[in-house]
Amino acid sequence: MEARFLSVAGGYQRLECLPLSMSFSGYITGPLLRNRLFFMVLLVSCSGAGTSVQQPDLIKGVYGNPAALWEAGYDFPGLGINAVFVRAVSLSPEFVKRARAEQVKVFVEFPVLNGKTYLQAHPEAWPITASGERAEPADWFMGICPTDTAFKSHRVRELSGILTDYSVDGIFLDYFHWHAQFETPAPILPETCFCNRCIGLFEQYGALRVPGSSTSERAAWILAEQDSLWRKWRSAVLLDWATTLKQVIQADSDSLMMGIFHCGWLPHEHKGALYKNLGIDLPALATVADVLSPMLFHQMKNRPVSWVADYMAWLGQQPWAGGISAPKFWPIVQGNDQPSKLSAASFDTVLRAALKDPSSGVMPFSAESIAGDSAKLSVLRKLYIANR
């Protein structure tokens, strides 16, 4: 058996049901193959024979400011790229127009719970620590209290504005976690948020009363007596955000996809911080998100290149990651040279590993970091073109 590829209506379908002896070129010249109905019958026939049609919509993406590749003299089709994940700040009518002309899908990265700019004018939304103080920035990241309703309305308006101004294929939520820092080898994991609003909402959620007269007393009681319920409530807050933003996205068009970029820690790592501190409940978010994109920046996190394959193997074993209702998985891998030079060989390894089952797509971080690196671009082009 050998994988074969065929252009169909501007896209590409990959077949794995054809024996080596079957000459595809003999079929491709016939008029019937230009008939979608015949092609669908062929696909069904393949599946029915006990083999499978794999990766019919494989996402070969790039993240960041993809226009950097144009500025470097490339175009998306020439690199085999069929989807771009563009930061909201890099979005423009000119960008979308040319991306459409190059027939790539356009997904927009939408920052959600980063509060640095908003907090300057709205300090009341500051995340509060267990000692009752405003949380310090976590390295370069400053989070926010996610129960601040004015902030949530602000983000909804921003998202609606993007959807009104641009025709895109989907929105990818970024910075979607409680205040913390996980993109460094040594994570920063403060306990937040113990503002009066959060504690009050937690009391409603748990139908309980938190005793104590000061924030520090009340926080200490919560962490000592209701830690499990507290974590559950915090993850429910994020699920509510995801649900709200999905409604906004699908109000524009129910064909739009919502993805979530998330920390790639396994549940047991850092004492369960993915769930306990970041508030990420992947099985729950999988019920809302169309795509989950684990951020597998191995070198930035001081991990071996094998980490990407290990993560995908773990993901493939999760019961919530399979079945027809499961989201798609499009990991984002490291392409930049932080904290040191990333070799083209390592780039090749992580790109390929990120396409292992259950993945149906991949994107490197970031377009601008590979635009001037001919060795990495050669790796990307070779892999993407080969998987047409």
Ligand SMILES: [Zn+2]
């Ligand atoms: Zn709060």
